[in-house]
Every structure is written in structure tokens, then in C-alpha cells.
Amino acid sequence: MKTNLTLSERGEGRPILVLHGGGGPLTVAAWADHLAATAPARVLTPTHPGFQGTPRPEALDSIAGLAATYVDLLDDLDLAGVTVVGNSIGGWIAAEMALLGSERVTGYVLVDAVGIEVPGHPVADFFALTPAELARLSYHDPEAYGIDPSRLSPEARAVMAANRAAIEVYAGRSVTDPTLAARLGAVATPALVVWGEADRIGDPEFGRAYAAAIPGARFTLLPETGHLPQIETPEALTSVVTEFVAATQSA
Numbered sequence: 001m002k003t004n005l006t007l008s009e010r011g012e013g014r015p016i017l018v019l020h021g022g023g024g025p026l027t028v029a030a031w032a033d034h035l036a037a038t039a040p041a042r043v044l045t046p047t048h049p050g051f052q053g054t055p056r057p058e059a060l061d062s063i064a065g066l067a068a069t070y071v072d073l074l075d076d077l078d079l080a081g082v083t084v085v086g087n088s089i090g091g092w093i094a095a096e097m098a099l100l101g102s103e104r105v106t107g108y109v110l111v112d113a114v115g116i117e118v119p120g121h122p123v124a125d126f127f128a129l130t131p132a133e134l135a136r137l138s139y140h141d142p143e144a145y146g147i148d149p150s151r152l153s154p155e156a157r158a159v160m161a162a163n164r165a166a167i168e169v170y171a172g173r174s175v176t177d178p179t180l181a182a183r184l185g186a187v188a189t190p191a192l193v194v195w196g197e198a199d200r201i202g203d204p205e206f207g208r209a210y211a212a213a214i215p216g217a218r219f220t221l222l223p224e225t226g227h228l229p230q231i232e233t234p235e236a237l238t239s240v241v242t243e244f245v246a247a248t249q250s251a
Contacts, residue, residue, distance in 0.1 A: 003069050006047040006054050011036025014245060015079045017070065018045045021088025022126065022167045022175075023228070024052050024159070028087065031230035031237065039242050044077075046070065048093075050166035053159055061169050063089070063115070063177070067096035074104045083245045085109040087230060088201070089171055095180065098187045098214070107190045107248035109241055112199050112227045113210060114171070116181040121206040127164070127173050139226040140198035184213040191217040192244045194237065196225035218244075 008025070010033060018035070020028045025047045036043040048066055050056030060069065070093065074082055082105045086094030091113020098108045114123050124137050135146030149157055167175070191214045195207030204221060211219035222229050222236050229237040 002072065003049060003057055003060060005049070005073060008045045009042065011039070011041050011043050013040040013042055014249060015082045016041045016043050016245065017074070017082055017084045018043055019070070019084065019086035019090030019093050020045070020048065021090050022163060024163045027228060028230055031234045034234055035238055035241065038238050039245065046073065048166065048170070050169065051163050053162065056166065056169070063092050063170050064096050066093045066170060067100060071097055071100050071102045074102060079104055081106050081249060083107045083109065083248065085111060085241060086113060087111040088114055088227060089167065089175065091115070092171070095184060098189055098191060099183060101188065105189055107192070107244060109192045109194060109244060110210060111194045111229060111237065112196055112202065112207065113193070114175045114202055115177055116210055116213060117176045117178050118206045118209040121203055121209065123175055123206070124201045126175060127168070137200035138228060139232055140196065140224045141232070145232060181209070181213045185215060187214050190248050192240070193217055193219045194229065194240055195219070195221050196227055196229050196232070197221050197223050198225060199227045201227040
């Protein structure tokens with residue numbers, strides 16, 4: 001199934017595909033600019049269909065479907081030596097991409113990803129949280145980075161509501177797949193799991209379990225960082241990603 005995608009590109013160099021989380025493409029846009037300039041790299045940031053007002057084909061209704069869509073994108077663009085970086089739900093998509101085993105990808109970076117189930121460490125119930133509660137669980141410094149929806153325009157609030165609806169279509173209300181952790185044992189591509197020390201959407205032990213499920217995966221904990229390192233500590237995230245890209249490209 002071919003899907004028309006909204007895709008932004010910036011920079012030149014090694015290709016890096018950046019996959020946003022449930023907050024939509026704006027949560028990775030500024031970091032993508034920074035990464036493209038710093039690496040340097042050709043950074044591609046697709047918008048998951050259904051987010052930010054984009055159309056979603058009715059048949060595209062799962063995380064696995066999004067993963068296949070992005071593997072097809074790499075084929076269509078004839079890219080090689082790609083690093084895939086995904087945050088939150090984007091990390092889950094990246095994990096499913098890793099299971100598809102594209103030879104175009106040299107490494108995957110899962111940043112505070114959701115998707116697996118870890119006994120004793122549940123993912124926060126995103127749909128039951130108020131914006132203030134979500135910020136408190138998402139950021140080391142929620143006062144600095146939280147968003148008050150009452151200050152947004154009606155159009156912006158409508159986009160937020162549509163994004164939440166898209167999350168439920170793709171990931172369900174639990175944003176987990178009970179089969180994923182066991183399936184990740186088949187991943188054969190280098191992987192790095194990056195986690196915010198203050199993330200309470202999925203805590204650091206959840207992140208360590210994610211890394212343990214992927215053969216050979218490294219785990220890196222970022223201090224004073226929550227669920228969205230690309231917003232809260234972008235320089236630290238850029239540093240670990242560029243180090244990983246260099247290591248996998250030279251291997």
C-alpha cells in the first residue's frame with residue numbers, strides 16, 4: 001500500500017529519518033534543524049498520516065503499518081546508510097521497522113519509546129491525563145515546557161484533538177503491544193535506547209527493559225531530561241545520536 005506522505009527535509013550528509021511521537025511533528029521540528037546543522041546530516045521528518053491535519057488512508061491503522069510505510073519510503077528515495085530515530089510512539093514505529101530488517105538502515109535509536117509491556121512498570125494512561133498531568137510526567141521541568149491548551153487558538157486545539165485520535169487508531173489506548181518485547185529478539189541491526197532520567201510516561205526501568213529486549217542494544221540515560229529529550233535537552237540528544245551514527249557508519 002503506497003501512501004502519500006507529508007515529508008520535510010533539511011541539511012545534507014548521512015540520511016537520518018526522525019519519527020515524531022504523539023505530540024505531532026512540531027515536537028521534533030526544531031531538533032531536526034539542529035541535528036541537520038550539527039551532524040551534519042540530511043534529516044527527513046515525515047508526518048504520520050492523520051497527524052497535524054493530514055489525511056490518513058483507512059487501511060493504515062497500525063504501528064506495523066506505519067513501519068512498513070516508512071520502509072517503503074526509504075526504498076522510494078533510494079537511501080542507504082540510514083539511521084532511524086524515533087521518539088515515544090515514533091520509537092515504537094522504529095522498533096517495528098527494525099523487525100522488518102531493511103538493508104537500507106544501519107542503526108535505530110529509540111528515544112523514550114513506548115510499545116512494549118514491562119511488569120511493574122506500566123506506561124502512563126495518556127488518554128486519562130490532563131495537559132498539566134501529562135506535562136508533569138513528561139518533563140524534568142514541566143513549568144518551562146508544559147503547554148496550557150487554554151492559551152492556544154481553536155485551530156491549534158483542534159489539531160491536538162485530532163492528534164490524540166490518531167494515536168488511538170494506531171496504538172490503541174494502552175499504547176502497548178504485548179507481543180512486541182518477545183519479537184524484538186529477532187532484531188539484527190545495531191540499536192541504541194536513549195531515556196530521560198525524569199521520564200514518568202515510561203520510567204527508566206521500562207527503558208532498560210526495552211534495551212534488554214533487543215540483542216546487543218546499548219542503553220543511555222540522559223540526566224535532567226523527561227520523555228521528550230529533543231525538546232528539553234536537545235544538545236545532549238544530538239551528542240549521543242551523532243556518536244551512534246558515527247559508530248554504525250564506520251562498522
